Amino acid sequence: MPSTEMREPTFLVLAALADGRKHGYAVINEVSTLSSGRVTLRPGTLYAALDRLREEGLVRPAGEEVVEGRLRRYYELTDSGAEALTTEAARLRANADQAITRLRLRPTGGAA
Structure with missing residues (x-):
C-alpha cells in the first residue's frame, strides 16, 4: 500500500468489495450508491483500477460465470486490501x- 492517501474512486472500489465478492457491474453500482451518485465509474476505468489493485495485492479474482451469454468476473478484497481500506478510513x-x-471552536459572528 502506498504511503500517500488513496484517490476517492479507489477508496470506494475497495469499500464496495468490503462486504463480499462482486462482479464489475455490481461494483459500479455500489460505488455510485456509496458516493450518493457523485462518483460514476465507466467499465474501462473500473477494470483498469481492478487490474492495478490486483497487481498491488489489494483485490483478487473471485470466480467468473456466464450470465445471459456474457462473462461476469468477480473480485474480492484481500486481507491487505482490507487493511489498506481500514487505514485510509x-x-x-x-x-x-x-x-x-x-x-466548533470557530468564533461566531463578526465580519466575513
Whole structure:
C-alpha cells in the first residue's frame, strides 16, 4: 500500500468489495450508491483500477460465470486490501474529526 492517501474512486472500489465478492457491474453500482451518485465509474476505468489493485495485492479474482451469454468476473478484497481500506478510513475520519473540532471552536459572528 502506498504511503500517500488513496484517490476517492479507489477508496470506494475497495469499500464496495468490503462486504463480499462482486462482479464489475455490481461494483459500479455500489460505488455510485456509496458516493450518493457523485462518483460514476465507466467499465474501462473500473477494470483498469481492478487490474492495478490486483497487481498491488489489494483485490483478487473471485470466480467468473456466464450470465445471459456474457462473462461476469468477480473480485474480492484481500486481507491487505482490507487493511489498506481500514487505514485510509481512519485517516479520513481523523481529518474530519479535526475539521469538526476546529469548526466548533470557530468564533461566531463578526465580519466575513
